[in-house]
Amino acid sequence: MIEQDIGIGIVGLGGMGQLHASNMREEGAEIVAGADLVPEKREQFGLEFDAETYDSHEALVADADVDAVVVTTPNKFHEPISVVALEAGHHVLVEKPLAHTLESAERLARVAEDAEGICMVGFHNxxxxxxxxxxxxxxxxxxxxxxxxxxxxxxxxxxxxxxxxxxxxxxxxxxxxxxxxxxxxxxxxxxxxxxxxxxxxxxxxxxxxxxxxxxxxxxxxxxxxxxxxxxxxxxxxxxxxxxxxxxxxxxxxxxxxxxxxxxxxxxxxxxxxxxxxxxxxxxxxxxxxxxxxxxxxxxxxxxxxxxTGHYEQDRRFLETIETGVEPTTNTIEEALTVQRVIDAIYRSSEGGRSVSLESEAEPVQRTN
Missing domain, CATH: 3.30.360.10 (Dihydrodipicolinate Reductase; domain 2)
Incomplete structure (x- = not known):
């Protein structure tokens, strides 16, 4: 159980968002906000977790009680939501994959490199x-x-x-x-x-x-x-x-x-x-x-x-926030490597040949 007060905002209030919220609440975090485009999901989440709900991630990120944001939306929105949260100084746990394209993943990684908050990726297995x-x-x-x-x-x-x-x-x-x-x-x-x-x-x-x-x-x-x-x-x-x-x-x-x-x-x-x-x-x-x-x-x-893997992953996310120590697992560097492999598989399939990654850019390294 964490001892520090950590306010969690969940963006994407489907099954995965509710699972993260339940895990983190059990570990002692406070679920303070949720965001989703669907009114019924906002209503259900607000009742379940006694949390403020919003119809946009920008409004959730601006909530003064939010310290960390969990992103469980469709892949295309991982980058824009995570970037807004990181630029606001929040910690971020973004569900896998890091993004819907390699280019989007690389942009997100560059923002995370200089962000004050940590960014971890949801590989729970x-x-x-x-x-x-x-x-x-x-x-x-x-x-x-x-x-x-x-x-x-x-x-x-x-x-x-x-x-x-x-x-x-x-x-x-x-x-x-x-x-x-x-x-x-x-x-x-x-x-x-x-x-x-x-x-x-x-x-x-x-x-x-x-x-x-x-x-x-x-x-x-x-x-x-x-x-x-x-x-x-x-x-x-x-x-x-x-x-x-x-x-x-x-x-x-x-x-x-x-x-x-x-x-x-x-x-x-x-x-x-x-x-x-x-x-x-x-x-x-x-x-x-x-x-x-x-x-x-x-x-x-x-x-x-x-x-479960999901629970242990969420516990480690909260622990990393509490200790202030750089994450040693579920790092954005690892997620970017996975994304490069996925991109290479698709390129190999489209081109009908193997793809070399030896000349690809090195993984982004955090400097803060």
């Missing part, structure tokens, strides 16, 4: 129990040198309904890659301690979004009508990411694919490997030994599922 246990064993040398990560975030059928902002390229910037693939890329790079990415090759596909006969047994995308809506984003992506030192990442991300759903990560090391699901609380360590006789030496670990 690295704080789940499976990932934190992996971190601890990695620090003890259990896996040796990490060489490859197989990263999966694949739904069998799970396309957001046509007409939502998720399938609008102007608002989202892309499809499955920017929605869920971004989580897999971040977690894979985080697992490898964010090595320098030197080359990316990828293919982005639009297969199901324009299919009048799209089968959606679980009703993930309600009111499906392929004829009535425009669908110009990717619904699956395959990519290979090559890092300095020979480390590699293979990525499979998809809203819809004719295969079983999977959120599995397979991490290969020279001494042992690991298997876990994104956001889960279990970890399997995969090894072999000659002790006594040649045998496989695997271990099944079960972590504390009561602390």
């Amino acid at each position: 690295r704080h789940a129990a499976s990932s934190t246990m992996f971190d601890a064993y990695k620090a003890d040398g259990r896996f040796g040198e990490l060489t490859h990560v197989e990263a999966n975030y694949v739904r069998r059928r799970g396309v957001p309904g046509p007409g939502s902002w998720f399938t609008n390229p102007d608002l989202a910037g892309g499809g499955a890659l920017l929605d869920i693939g971004v989580h897999a890329i971040d977690l894979a790079l985080y697992t490898l301690d964010f090595p320098e990415v030197i080359e990316v090759s990828g293919v982005a596909r639009t297969t199901f979004g324009t299919d009048e006969d799209y089968a959606d047994p679980d009703g993930f995308g309600s009111n499906w009508n392929a004829e009535a809506e425009t669908y110009e984003v990717d619904d699956s992506v395959t990519a290979l990411i090559r890092c300095a030192g020979g480390q590699t990442i293979s990525l499979e991300a998809g809203w819809a694919t004719n295969r079983e759903s999977s959120m599995e990560f397979h991490v290969r090391g020279t001494e042992a490997g690991a298997q876990f699901e994104i956001g889960d609380s279990d970890l399997r360590i995969i090894g072999a030994s000659t002790a006594g006789c040649d045998h496989y030496a695997d271990a099944e670990l079960t972590g504390d599922a009561s602390v």
Whole structure:
């Protein structure tokens, strides 16, 4: 629990905004304001959190009780809202991805570089129990040198309904890659301690979004009508990411694919490997030994599922504000690296060739 009084303003009062507000209130922060264009959402949020509500982010940022702003809007608005908040001296937690385009992400990073407040980005899966246990064993040398990560975030059928902002390229910037693939890329790079990415090759596909006969047994995308809506984003992506030192990442991300759903990560090391699901609380360590006789030496670990990645991320955001220490996780530099990889995957797909990142600009470094 934090001891300092921190006033939180939430921009975007949908499910994600309410989740952040609930987490931070439980950690001792005060939810003082919320902003959304939809009157019903403002009314509900105001009643739930006893907070002032506004129909614009500018009005929320100007509220004297606001110390930090959480941005949970469609991707296109991450930059303008975060910039206004940072320039007003507020701290910012912006949901993933950093922005809808690389150019927008770079502009935001430049503002954050000189801002008084901190800026963190909402990659919560690295704080789940499976990932934190992996971190601890990695620090003890259990896996040796990490060489490859197989990263999966694949739904069998799970396309957001046509007409939502998720399938609008102007608002989202892309499809499955920017929605869920971004989580897999971040977690894979985080697992490898964010090595320098030197080359990316990828293919982005639009297969199901324009299919009048799209089968959606679980009703993930309600009111499906392929004829009535425009669908110009990717619904699956395959990519290979090559890092300095020979480390590699293979990525499979998809809203819809004719295969079983999977959120599995397979991490290969020279001494042992690991298997876990994104956001889960279990970890399997995969090894072999000659002790006594040649045998496989695997271990099944079960972590504390009561602390979620979302909650731990929000706790760390508040802790960073309270201590005044520069963030060591969920940094804007890491998010900008992820954004560059996403941009390179799209460029590779469009050009039909691999894309080199060795000559790309270095990540923005904070100077304050």
